[in-house]
Structures are given as C-alpha cells and as structure tokens.
Amino acid sequence: NAGVTQTPKFQVLKTGQSMTLQCAQDMNHEYMSWYRQDPGMGLRLIHYSVGAGITDQGEVPNGYNVSRSTTEDFPLRLLSAAPSQTSVYFCATGTGVTEAFFGQGTRLTVV
C-alpha cells in the first residue's frame, strides 16, 4: 500500500518549458488536491478534485492545469514554466474533515 506517490521527486526546467507532475493514490479517495509550499507562506491550494471528471480551482491556479480521468491519478501540468513557479509541490488526498494524506513532494526549480 503506497498511499500517495508523486513523480518526479526533483525537476529543473527552463523558463517556457512545460511539464507534468504526476500523482497517484491507491487509497480509493474521492478527493485529491495539489498544493505548493513556499518558504514563509505555508501551503497554498492550486487545484482540487472531488472525483473523476470533476476539478476546480484553488487559491493560486494561474499557470497550472489539471484533469482527473480516473480515481487514482491527478496530474498537474505547468503550461509554460516561470521562475515564480519554483516551489515544492505536494499532492494530497482527503478533505478538511477527514485526514489529508500527502505525497513526498516534488521539488521544482525553474531557471
């Protein structure tokens, strides 16, 4: 039982490049979300999903796209990377009622 798996763990991108951060869960949770963590700012919600085929924007959605074709997977796409998107990205399952289970994070640097 892996829980929440994020790949890759580290990534360096050049400004303007695109990429997809992968998130997979084997917990059969309906709710999945993406956060970014920046020093002194805590975790900020980027996008979330309440089930396959349903996604919505969080607090800081600009520059990111998501889709949810299956219960297990919730990829985050950076359309055209910018230095301001340098951050640590966390995928999580669960809501603010139940416990949220977090992946190990993806450390992204945009140069």
Added chain:
Amino acid sequence: AQSVTQLDSQVPVFEEAPVELRCNYSSSVSVYLFWYVQYPNQGLQLLLKYLSGSTLVKGINGFEAEFNKSQTSFHLRKPSVHISDTAEYFCAVSSPWNSGGYQKVTFGTGTKLQVIP
C-alpha cells in the same frame, strides 16, 4: 473567509523541556482544526485534529492541543520534547459549512521546532 496565524516561525527548545507552539485562527463559522508535522524532505502527516467534543485533543508522539473558542486558539503542546521532534509544524483550519462536499483547508505558515541536545 478563514485564516490561520502562527506567530512563531522558529522555536528552539532544549531536549526534555516542554514546548508550546501557538496557533490562532479566524473564521466566521464553526471550524475544524488540525496540526500537521513535516519532517525534512517529507510530506505532511497528521498529528491531531479537532472536529467537535472535548476541547483537549491528544495526538501521536505525545502531542496534545487545546481548542479555545473564546480566544480562537489551538495551541500545540508537549510536556517533554525529544530530538526526533525536530520538524516543521503546521496548523490548519477548515469549515464544515463549505458547499460541494470538499472542505478546503487553510494552512498556517509553519513553525520550525528545533530541539537542542
């Protein structure tokens, strides 16, 4: 709108001493409150949560927190810390009244606990 304030960005404490990490929240409705811990290069994991009932909540690793509605606080305490408690701690709040079945969680900015041998 809901918000969380963790005033202390860093808290140094000697091993075996007690510690309190402060958390204050703001919300116009009832709240659910959480404390998460993040060890270096790892994701967050739940320490404890308050949904309703007893205002004193016990969590893992000997931590506890007390919900104080009048002071809008949810401070985290441990009577005797260990080196292994060195980590970053996040307070979080959500509301049971959000629509759509997804309760958005608002996180504080974190407090780094440094346990000194």
